[in-house]
Amino acid sequence: MFRLLKRLVLLLFVLVAIGTAAFYLLYFRRTSLPPAPSHGRAVPAIARLPGLSACWIETGKTFSRFSIGMTAGGILVKHPAGDLLIDAGNSSHFSQEVSVYPFWLRWKLQSLAGQLNPAVPLPEMLRRAGEDPAKLRWAILSHVHLDHAGGLTDLPRLTVLMTREELLFAYDPEAQAKGYVLAAYTTVLPKPSAPTLQFNPKPYEIFDESADLYRDGSVVVVPLRGHTPGSAGIFVNLSPTRRFLYVGDSVDDERGFDERVGKPLLLRDSDNDPALANQIVSKLNQLHEKVPGLAILPAHGRSAYKKFFPAGPLSCVSAQ
Numbered sequence: 481m482f483r484l485l486k487r488l489v490l491l492l493f494v495l496v497a498i499g500t501a502a503f504y505l506l507y508f509r510r511t512s513l514p515p516a517p518s519h520g521r522a523v524p525a526i527a528r529l530p531g532l533s534a535c536w537i538e539t540g541k542t543f544s545r546f547s548i549g550m551t552a553g554g555i556l557v558k559h560p561a562g563d564l565l566i567d568a569g570n571s572s573h574f575s576q577e578v579s580v581y582p583f584w585l586r587w588k589l590q591s592l593a594g595q596l597n598p599a600v601p602l603p604e605m606l607r608r609a610g611e612d613p614a615k616l617r618w619a620i621l622s623h624v625h626l627d628h629a630g631g632l633t634d635l636p637r638l639t640v641l642m643t644r645e646e647l648l649f650a651y652d653p654e655a656q657a658k659g660y661v662l663a664a665y666t667t668v669l670p671k672p673s674a675p676t677l678q679f680n681p682k683p684y685e686i687f688d689e690s691a692d693l694y695r696d697g698s699v700v701v702v703p704l705r706g707h708t709p710g711s712a713g714i715f716v717n718l719s720p721t722r723r724f725l726y727v728g729d730s731v732d733d734e735r736g737f738d739e740r741v742g743k744p745l746l747l748r749d750s751d752n753d754p755a756l757a758n759q760i761v762s763k764l765n766q767l768h769e770k771v772p773g774l775a776i777l778p779a780h781g782r783s784a785y786k787k788f789f790p791a792g793p794l795s796c797v798s799a800q
């Protein structure tokens with residue numbers, strides 16, 4: 481009896497050791513990246529716009545009690561000239577939609593992105609935040625991966641702001657075959673021949689191009705090409721001191737831009753162009769050092785959201 485118990489304890493010890501080593505290698509260990517070449521800053525003039533606010537719309541989460549907890553969904557920007565949804569999280573029919581893929585790919589998608597499936601569909605979450613989904617003016621995606629675009633299929637049809645390069649990626653059969661982009665979702669996107677977002681050669685912060693969505697400096701989009709060919713970052717400026725940059729999956733968590741480290745091994749193959757993606761991480765690190773008051777929100781970085789939205793999911797923050 482005692483020997484059996486001893487063996488069981490030993491087995492348990494070995495399993496815990498293997499689990500810890502796997503967690504370390506797959507998730508915790510990161511590669512240090514070189515600094516980005518120093519870039520001058522185009523400091524924006526930011527006004528306080530009455531009626532402007534941003535709300536945390538969380539539709540999915542994992543390990544929410546821990547600092548590594550992930551979130552999914554998006555951010556609603558309430559603007560006097562019409563509201564904007566930034567990212568849409570997973571579709572409420574995620575499992576059905578990925579069933580077109582072979583077993584292993586389906587299993588991978590289910591065990592990674594599938595963990596962030598909505599408990600409550602996006603339109604209902606928006607209603608809970610006081611938004612009528614039919615009245616949204618636009619949606620914009622940080623990128624077109626399935627865990628950011630899927631929720632659009634649950635919404636009434638609306639204009640999705642996307643560049644030609646990201647649309648070409650969304651419609652690319654090769655990208656679709658890898659599973660990160662679903663052909664089914666292109667039905668809610670513009671055609672690559674009619675893009676709805678274009679950058680101007682106007683510097684903004686440390687970026688060379690930008691697009692000012694409302695032409696009032698409140699929401700400014702910059703390219704973050706790398707994770708996907710048309711990945712974009714979205715600045716939301718509630719006041720000169722209350723601002724954030726939503727960076728999609730350019731970094732997975734705050735460690736990326738805080739410590740200037742690459743993605744964990746587990747998530748690395750999601751980068752379409754790993755070298756470019758790493759350059760963006762270094763650039764975000766430079767921005768973080770130059771503009772420490774600017775919050776950087778990784779799409780899935782739950783702890784970063786909690787700092788910007790201290791009252792938690794469904795709460796809104798305004799200039800006041």
Ligand SMILES: [Zn+2]
Pocket residue numbers: 625627628729779780
């Ligand atoms: Zn993602």
